[in-house]
Amino acid sequence: MGKYLKFLAVGMFFGIVLVKSEAVSWYRIFEMFKFQSFHMYGIIGTAVVTGIILLLISKKIKITNTEGSTLRVPLKDRGFTRYIIGGTIFGLGWALCGACPGPMYILVGTGAFSILIVIAAALLGTYVYGLIKDKLPH
């Protein structure tokens, strides 16, 4: 149980940050795709820039993780088709229901229970992908 506590804490922090920044709001996603506010671009942009800096520093001073090995990011497989097609399908859904997976869970906590329908549909989508995966171009 104790070893899971730190993950619970990180999750709580993540949930609080995304609610307080309004990034879980359907309206903010709509506004972003309309290019009518800098808010979401600012969030993603500063997250990526800070992330790049944190990873460069940890590489430079050779930080080891709590498991005792070198801190490293798992590499995505090379490719193009799956990323562009899968990404576009994801984007269509993201804009339609205004929530990506992280915010879906967080919204449950804010009492927006109709989001559970979106989560159930996302589980179905994941299942169908697993079912027809080998027939798709990757």
Next chain:
Amino acid sequence: MEYILQPWPWFITGPLLALVMFLLLYFGRTFGMSSNLRTLCAIGGAGKRVEFFKFDWKSQRWNLVVVLGAILGGFIAHYFLSNPINIDLSEATVKDLNAYGFNNVGESLLPPELFSWDAVFSLKGILILVVGGFLVGFGTRYAGGCTSGHAITGLSSLQLPSLIAVIGFFLGGLIMIHLIYPILF
């Protein structure tokens, strides 16, 4: 405390999200929220029929704990750390949504026109949520990650596949908002 109760600006939020990513790497894991959808399918027994779900889901329990924390965090932030104020959306957004028939724009996190039970129990309403959710679940596994895995972790580690995926995210989002929404609303 007053600063916490107000909405947080983007230049605070972005670095804090990078910190979430970094902490998970520091704990020997990785930031990826959509992986939990696959794990939940596996827990539900999908591995009996489909190879893709035949994996040791118990090794992913830590990530489900992150989800549990995120739900708790959402609860705490929404009920205890927020002043009840409207979302400060741009005027253009409010105007566009009014034209689509959305009222009281920004008074809640989600528009009642799509997420209230009245909306959910209409044919159009349920279709929007189900199709949207399905595309997210399908697309994220096809692309091998979502906003957390590709846009934040992948771009932070300068990975080309993640850049392609994020371009796809925006391609899809722009098609939906600029070409399909005008037909839907």
